[in-house]
Amino acid sequence: MTLRWSLDTSTETRPTRVEVCRDAAKIPGYLDRAEVAAFYDRGDTGASMVTPPRDAGRHGGEITRGGGTMGNAGGVGAAKGRARATDEAGDTSAAQGRTPAPGEAAGTGAQEGRSPTMADIAAYLGMSRQTVSLVLGEAPGPSAETRERVKAAAERLGYRPHLGAQALRRARSTDIGVVFTPSHATEPEVLDGVYPAAAAHGCGVIVSPQTATRSTADAVAELLGHRCSAIVVIGSDLRRAALDDLARRIPVPLAHVGYGRRNALYDVVRSAGDTGIEAVVDHLVGLGHRHIAYVHTPSLTPTHVRRTGYRRAMRRHGLGEEIVAEQGAVAEEAGAVAARGILDGGRLPTAIVAANDQAALGVVETLLRHGVRIPEDVSVTGFDDAPLARFSFLDLTTVNQDAGRLGTAAVEAVVRRREDPGREPVETVVPTTLVVRGSTAPPGPTAGRR
Amino acid sequence: MTLRWSLDTSTETRPTRVEVCRDAAKIPGYLDRAEVAAFYDRGDTGASMVTPPRDAGRHGGEITRGGGTMGNAGGVGAAKGRARATDEAGDTSAAQGRTPAPGEAAGTGAQEGRSPTMADIAAYLGMSRQTVSLVLGEAPGPSAETRERVKAAAERLGYRPHLGAQALRRARSTDIGVVFTPSHATEPEVLDGVYPAAAAHGCGVIVSPQTATRSTADAVAELLGHRCSAIVVIGSDLRRAALDDLARRIPVPLAHVGYGRRNALYDVVRSAGDTGIEAVVDHLVGLGHRHIAYVHTPSLTPTHVRRTGYRRAMRRHGLGEEIVAEQGAVAEEAGAVAARGILDGGRLPTAIVAANDQAALGVVETLLRHGVRIPEDVSVTGFDDAPLARFSFLDLTTVNQDAGRLGTAAVEAVVRRREDPGREPVETVVPTTLVVRGSTAPPGPTAGRR
DNA sequence: ACTTCGTGTGCTCGTCCTGAG
DNA sequence: TCTCAGGACGAGCACACGAAG
Known part of the structure; x- marks a missing residue:
């Protein structure tokens, strides 16, 4: 009936639009140094909290857009603000005249803050949990008509399988964990190869970034916490010895994408x-x-x-x-x-x-x-x-x-080894393609001179 | 007792080192076109599988390194390979003379393929699951001595909390879901801000990349499957209307990092x-x-x-x-x-x-x-x-x-709203710093001329 | 009485919470 | 002050059930 995440604006707090430039306190219309200090309660440390002050609104009005679906008790008008007609619009104007109609996820039986479960669907349709489970798990059994009804109800109630519950029930989740370094150029494309390959094997993917403050070991530890059944490390800053150690320590097959040589501990996937x-x-x-x-x-x-x-x-x-x-x-x-x-x-x-x-x-x-x-x-x-x-x-x-294929090959490798633990790790070398563009040409008459 | 992921090399398969260059079939010593085709069983489609042929090893010997810890029944010598003294070593040589001693994760009671649970620790120590739970959950109650024993046992057994089970048990997991686009320059640093901020609130982080083949909606759907209690979208290709829709549809608070204006649907965090x-x-x-x-x-x-x-x-x-x-x-x-x-x-x-x-x-x-x-x-x-x-x-x-602070601020915003659902979304503007380097100078005598 | 099909019951996964000893 | 028994969360699996052929 109502949106599960209530957003009624009955409180008086009207957070203010605040603009600060750290080293440009002299710019008129902006907070000065003292106000900046107050603005950041815990000083300059990275993890500190950014709390908007109660009322620092000295420039520009608040921009308040209507909450849409629900009552909006406080009476904050839907289009009260828009004081400054700044130019950062650029959006499609389609949503401007939008009626505040609720999304299609109108509740039909789901309880307050809870996501609907299979049991909710079953109760809604007057059938048993198991039938629902069979349908959503694409298992044989239920009739075509039942399937239809269940799927429609699931859609209608906004059902999403609880991935945690799935991982718990299946002895070890089928998910494949991926460690990657978001700052590296080719790795996003490798990820693009990982997802479809995993889906083809019916596996989910859980990604765990390795960043400046999060080591590869941290990332892997988290993936193991999700009970991933295999781990793919893309790139990483680990040296060979550390990677060997890692592969030895974890209880699931590991593949490394990027470099390395064939070895007995983990699969290696690299470009030629x-x-x-x-x-x-x-x-x-x-x-x-x-x-x-x-x-x-x-x-x-x-x-x-x-x-x-x-x-x-x-x-x-x-x-x-x-x-x-x-x-x-x-x-x-x-x-x-x-x-x-x-x-x-x-x-x-x-x-x-x-x-x-x-x-x-x-x-x-x-x-x-x-x-x-x-x-x-x-x-x-x-x-x-x-x-x-x-x-x-x-x-x-x-x-x-072929970054996508690197990802695909890594998934294939660990899935093979997951299904046949006795299997030896392999090295897969993915071919490359020469791309000729304008930075090469026959040596000209002045070539090689200074 | 034994490593859970068995890797004994009793089989005869010795996958071969294969090197292929797609368009350089004429290079001597490499597979020709036909072999390349056979190498890729399903042709050239991206998601196809890469299967090494049984024996294509015509160049260079296999490189086989000892499996380390376990029996190694097949008798494949620990350093038999290394046929080609290629130059890609570069690693620290520390691991070279490594004895095949097992890692510290020597099993003490854990069953075969299963990760140890709190119950395993309890059984190992002869106490109840609840006591273990209290200790590992940092809850008051257990004595200092008990704490010590439990933590030692957890370490010894290689215990990792089952994140899925936690998410299941806590009505809604405390995790914060993050959608990000790995190819964008500043986003990795934003992630660096997200992790510590989430940890400060006792939340985990689950990351879901938005890539060429995976829309923001896909990424968010997966995060909801993990029952994240809040979602932070970093960047994204969504226009304002789509973002509004998304915020309306999901049952948890949403923050967007990058751009946008204050609105009633989701928090906005951006640089000044x-x-x-x-x-x-x-x-x-x-x-x-x-x-x-x-x-x-x-x-x-x-x-x-x-x-x-x-x-x-x-x-x-x-x-x-x-x-x-x-x-x-x-x-x-x-x-x-x-x-x-x-x-x-x-x-x-x-x-x-x-x-x-x-x-x-x-x-x-x-x-x-x-x-x-x-x-x-x-x-x-x-x-x-x-x-x-x-x-x-x-x-x-x-x-x-201040990319890190963008991430921190986003976490703060959604956590605040998660704890007080009536609260209105805010816009947080993070200050910036001018960095003067060598590409600017006073206009020279020839400046502005052509 | 035998399959085959569609559906329902009961238990389990690992953790955490309530309440009692 | 410390410890523990019992149960629930959501999904999946083995099995049993009733109704058709």
């Missing part, structure tokens, strides 16, 4: 970085390049296998290697430093192969600032086919990793 | 983008700039409020506005297009304020390619203080968003 870079070198040699330098980023583990590809290809073509290795966790910076080193080193190569797109960006930027034209003077390539490689101003020849 | 940009303009004016252009990216909703800041500041300084708006979801590209427009437009401004760091990158790159020096000829600024702003080759003056 070596052959990818080989294809790059072949491409450059085909254009006529002979002096090809490689920018290596040793701190990024997945790039080691790429260097192998560079070496192999150069040897195969009978060309001399020139590897510039730059430490530093940030690839762009490493690329920039490497490029400066190359510029200082006298004779310029006609092509520079970077271990990834980020490093290539650093290389390109640095060369540009020194008046080197790309690709007329120097061809530059990357690896990853990250979004930035596609920008018109970079237009980077690079190697596309 | 307007005052942030005002500080940028003040900084530039202080350096002596008078002709300051603004690059606007209308498709990115959070930037609208920033444009307001630009306008306000320019008006305050009595300067004329010059706004270049570029559609296009990719900010870098929009920046590049805007810069080309500015270059074509005749007189160059002495400073360009971009709506975000990505757009600034596009501006800088494009200017550089046209021989414009930064900051000598044109100063450029961004917004976000993304990692790229710190690169030596960009060294971008920008505005730092």
Whole structure:
């Protein structure tokens, strides 16, 4: 009957619109330093609470939009505010004249704050819980008509299976836990591969981010708390020894996406970085390049296998290697430093192969600032086919990793091992594709000169 | 007694190391086209399975490392492999001489495939489940000695609370659900703020990514399945109307981080983008700039409020506005297009304020390619203080968003509303900081010329 | 009396809460 | 002041039941 989450505005509190700029207290119309301090009750620590003061509204009126569905006892008008016609609208104006009609989730029997359960559906339809369970679990048994009725009722009542209860009842939930580092470029696309693959096996997915303040171990611990039946680690900052330890300690199969070698503890899924870079070198040699330098980023583990590809290809073509290795966790910076080193080193190569797109960006930027034209003077390539490689101003020849397939392969690997625990972990190498764009060209007449 | 996840290598399957490059079949030593096809049983579709063939090992030996802890019946030697001394080692060598001693999780009473429960701990110690529950729940009652014993036993047995069971037992789990888009620059840092804030309230966090194949609605549905007590949406591609709908439909408080205005349906947490940009303009004016252009990216909703800041500041300084708006979801590209427009437009401004760091990158790159020096000829600024702003080759003056505090504030907002459902949603504006770097300088003698 | 189909009963998963000893 | 017995949360599984063929 009523929305379960009540929002009636009977209280008097009308939180105020507050705007603060930390270091611009002199801007007229804004809070001064003392008010800023009061605004943040516990000072400047990250985890502190941000409490709006009772009434600091000195600029602009409050913007109050109607609560919609329910009584709205306090009489706060639906469109009282909108004092400032600022320009951040941009939204479709479809919802403007919207009537305050409730959503379709009109309650029909569900109790107050509780989500409806299978028992609620059963009671609503006058049948048993088990029949409902069979229908929603897609199990054979119930008649077509019963199925229809149950599904309609579930929809109508806004039923959602309680994932916690499911995990509890099934000895171990079928879910697959995924640890990933949200700041890395290719990992979101890997996730895109994980979800459909898991769904194809009837598994759910629980994601646990590894961030600056949350180690991989923390993330895995949480996943185990959800009783995941398998764990996929994407990327991660762990070194081999730590990953081995982790795999040994946890009671479910583990797969690692990104790098690593075949081993007895966990599955490994990675791109064919070596052959990818080989294809790059072949491409450059085909254009006529002979002096090809490689920018290596040793701190990024997945790039080691790429260097192998560079070496192999150069040897195969009978060309001399020139590897510039730059430490530093940030690839762009490493690329920039490497490029400066190359510029200082006298004779310029006609092509520079970077271990990834980020490093290539650093290389390109640095060369540009020194008046080197790309690709007329120097061809530059990357690896990853990250979004930035596609920008018109970079237009980077690079190697596309099939990120989605990395995710899929990882799921396949752990599911196989979950179903057959005796099975040995495998290494899956996913092929890559050379993507030729505008940053490579045959060496021009001025190429290699300074 | 034994590891729960058995890994004895008694089978004969020795999966093979396989390397494939999709479009480089001519590289000697690698699989040819036909083999590639066989390698991928279901062709080239993204979700297909990757199955290693039984024996394709024609190059390099298998790398087999000992399984460690358990019997290793098949007699596969611990260091038999390592055929190719490739160079991707890089790991700490600490684990090399590791003895195969089992991890500390030696079973003491836990059954086969099951994780230990409170009842297991109780049985192990000869006490009741409830006492264990009280200790692990940090509830008053049990004596110090009992606490000690229980905690030691929990540690020893490798106990982890069953999050699903907790969620089931507590009417509604205390967890906070977070929807986020892993590809966006600032969102990982927002997550860093969410975790400690939730922990401070004794809440867990469940994360649900919104990706190319998974809508915000999907992500929220999953979180509701976990019976989260509140939901925080970071960024998201939803327009205002869709967000309103979402907030109306779900039975728990919702907060949105990124943009939006105060409203009756959900909490809004955003940076003070307007005052942030005002500080940028003040900084530039202080350096002596008078002709300051603004690059606007209308498709990115959070930037609208920033444009307001630009306008306000320019008006305050009595300067004329010059706004270049570029559609296009990719900010870098929009920046590049805007810069080309500015270059074509005749007189160059002495400073360009971009709506975000990505757009600034596009501006800088494009200017550089046209021989414009930064900051000598044109100063450029961004917004976000993304990692790229710190690169030596960009060294971008920008505005730092306190991403962690955005996350914290969102948690505070929904927790407040969860505990007091009658409360009205608030808008929290988190202050920003101007970060001056090398991309801004007083206008030089050649500034503004072409 | 035998399947086959559709449905209902009872118990269990791990945790936490009420109340009693 | 400390400890514990019993039960519930939501879903799923094994099984038993009644009605058709």
